Amino acid sequence: MRPGQTRCPDEGVLRAYLDRQLPEDRQAALDAHLAGCPACAAALNGLAAQSDFVYRALSGVTVPPPAERAAWSRFMARRATPQHYPLTRRLADMSQILRYRHWRVALSSALLVVALVAVMAIDPVRSAAAHLLGIFRVQHISVIEFNPAQLDRLQGYQDKIMSRPQVNETRPVDVTSADQASRLAGFQVLLPSSPAAPGQPTKFIVQGATDATTQVNLAAARSLLESAGLKSDALPKNGDTLAVTVHVSPVVAVRYGSERSAINIIEARSPEVDVPDGVDMQSLSEAGLRLLGVPAGQAQQLSRTTDWATTLIIPIPKGKFSVTDVQVNGTPAYLVHDESGNEGSVLFWEREGVMYGVQGNRPDAELLGIAQALR
Amino acid sequence: MPESKPLSQTEALLAGVRGGNQEAFEAIFRTYYGQVFAVAYRLLGAAAEADDVAQEAFLRLYRRPLPPGREHNLGGWLLRVATNLGYNALRSRQRRQAWERAASAELTERPDPEEAAESADVAGRVRLALAGLPERQVQLLLLRQAGLSYAELAEALAVAPGSVGTLLARAERAFRQRYSELEDMENEARPDPLSR
Numbered sequence: 001m002r003p004g005q006t007r008c009p010d011e012g013v014l015r016a017y018l019d020r021q022l023p024e025d026r027q028a029a030l031d032a033h034l035a036g037c038p039a040c041a042a043a044l045n046g047l048a049a050q051s052d053f054v055y056r057a058l059s060g061v062t063v064p065p066p067a068e069r070a071a072w073s074r075f076m077a078r079r080a081t082p083q084h085y086p087l088t089r090r091l092a093d094m095s096q097i098l099r100y101r102h103w104r105v106a107l108s109s110a111l112l113v114v115a116l117v118a119v120m121a122i123d124p125v126r127s128a129a130a131h132l133l134g135i136f137r138v139q140h141i142s143v144i145e146f147n148p149a150q151l152d153r154l155q156g157y158q159d160k161i162m163s164r165p166q167v168n169e170t171r172p173v174d175v176t177s178a179d180q181a182s183r184l185a186g187f188q189v190l191l192p193s194s195p196a197a198p199g200q201p202t203k204f205i206v207q208g209a210t211d212a213t214t215q216v217n218l219a220a221a222r223s224l225l226e227s228a229g230l231k232s233d234a235l236p237k238n239g240d241t242l243a244v245t246v247h248v249s250p251v252v253a254v255r256y257g258s259e260r261s262a263i264n265i266i267e268a269r270s271p272e273v274d275v276p277d278g279v280d281m282q283s284l285s286e287a288g289l290r291l292l293g294v295p296a297g298q299a300q301q302l303s304r305t306t307d308w309a310t311t312l313i314i315p316i317p318k319g320k321f322s323v324t325d326v327q328v329n330g331t332p333a334y335l336v337h338d339e340s341g342n343e344g345s346v347l348f349w350e351r352e353g354v355m356y357g358v359q360g361n362r363p364d365a366e367l368l369g370i371a372q373a374l375r
Numbered sequence: 376m377p378e379s380k381p382l383s384q385t386e387a388l389l390a391g392v393r394g395g396n397q398e399a400f401e402a403i404f405r406t407y408y409g410q411v412f413a414v415a416y417r418l419l420g421a422a423a424e425a426d427d428v429a430q431e432a433f434l435r436l437y438r439r440p441l442p443p444g445r446e447h448n449l450g451g452w453l454l455r456v457a458t459n460l461g462y463n464a465l466r467s468r469q470r471r472q473a474w475e476r477a478a479s480a481e482l483t484e485r486p487d488p489e490e491a492a493e494s495a496d497v498a499g500r501v502r503l504a505l506a507g508l509p510e511r512q513v514q515l516l517l518l519r520q521a522g523l524s525y526a527e528l529a530e531a532l533a534v535a536p537g538s539v540g541t542l543l544a545r546a547e548r549a550f551r552q553r554y555s556e557l558e559d560m561e562n563e564a565r566p567d568p569l570s571r
Contacts, residue, residue: 012541060497066409
């Protein structure tokens with residue numbers, strides 16, 4: 001560089017110069033600099049060649065004509081009645097997943113709220129199977145604490161509203177390795193690596209896909225909503241019953257130790273739910289929150305600010321359980337304690353489409369250690 | 376990028392949307408859909424999936440108002456959401472395919488020709504290359520290609536405006552490297568007709 005010249009710019013500035021994205025005076029100053037600096041001129045050529053290469057490759061993808069008008073009709077259909085999609089088939093490819101996402105989680109939050117809360121409050125953390133309902137594939141998990149006295153009101157209705165589910169269950173399969181479990185389950189199964197590994201598993205099963213169908217008594221459901229002072233327009237206007245089917249993907253359960261002192265690890269993808277026509281999932285989710293005693297303002301705000309397509313709100317009964325926000329290797333997680341101290345704690349989180357739970361009657365640090373050692 | 380409407384016109388449209396004006400939203404949809412679809416298509420390579428991603432991006436806009444101050448970069452916002460959705464879908468699909476390949480290779484002990492086939496054409500190679508980059512780099516490249524200015528890129532991707540040049544140069548370098556590696560791999564996989 002000769003005396004009187006400006007300093008050589010860094011790569012970022014050169015790149016911006018190449019695209020003429022610098023302020024006028026800066027562009028002009030660099031014009032002058034480049035005229036007398038072979039090093040920068042060469043660097044600029046390099047950046048230009050690189051950029052040309054990249055955008056030529058990207059343009060090499062021939063994009064089919066977008067057909068906006070047809071897309072707009074599809075959009076209107078999707079916006080108005082999302083459950084037109086054929087939800088009875090198992091998800092096989094990504095486009096299906098994108099369509100289902102809206103309602104899979106919302107339904108899980110709403111219709112299964114009662115069952116989930118019942119499981120957590122009545123049959124808490126006692127068996128690995130109990131967590132099945134609590135495991136969904138989501139991107140974000142929120143918890144909301146509620147007054148468990150609300151459960152009493154719901155309990156009386158539960159039998160009237162939903163028939164005993166008819167379950168087509170496959171027998172659990174004993175497996176001996178994470179690889180074998182992964183093949184059966186259809187996702188990468190993780191086990192705690194040494195030195196946190198608590199020995200060899202005493203139980204290692206993959207529960208195959210399960211279907212459960214229940215008949216919902218619409219009259220009873222409407223009456224429950226109305227008795228809580230909620231509108232029942234979230235439900236279909238006509239008809240007596242509603243069939244709801246839940247397809248649960250394979251669940252992997254690993255147990256270390258025995259019975260009361262055991263540590264249970266559960267891994268699963270979310271269930272898929274068949275949403276019948278005429279059910280307004282978003283309103284139903286809001287109603288579900290209200291049924292749990294969440295005040296109207298808060299329930300409304302939650303349903304407005306929550307992206308129901310990607311967020312699951314798990315209700316935690318106050319007094320019986322307490323929830324702490326923690327992290328597992330940088331992923332947000334929830335640690336739920338049983339206040340009575342009998343049933344231990346559950347640590348659960350979601351990562352890359354799989355939900356994980358580590359449960360046991362152990363100190364927090366130990367559960368966290370195992371969770372962080374999952375590989 | 377389609378020529379940006381004057382700010383007041385976009386504002387009026389968005390106000391109409393918030394007020395439930397369907398015509399206003401349709402105008403926005405018809406203006407930006409093509410570009411959003413194209414970006415998603417580059418990531419996913421299938422029209423139905425690209426349409427899904429595009430529809431989802433518009434649905435998000437429809438359901439919730441843009442954060443204040445974002446109206447003038449509506450296109451950038453839509454593209455960012457679409458690349459985020461598309462990138463996640465692409466990565467999940469790649470993981471699942473790799474998983475299935477590994478599972479079937481274990482059983483059959485034969486090399487799977489699918490991966491070589493995927494990179495045999497430009498579109499496939501672009502997808503594979505993008506799938507191997509961090510998401511922000513993918514967004515930079517695709518949004519720049521869509522014609523966003525550095526200022527629009529900075530805003531859409533929440534980076535300092537002065538850093539766009541550096542980040543873009545790095546992203547281009549990473550893409551080129553990955554793309555060339557894939558080209559090399561594909562050339563190696565192809566049997567050499569002269570070697571018989």
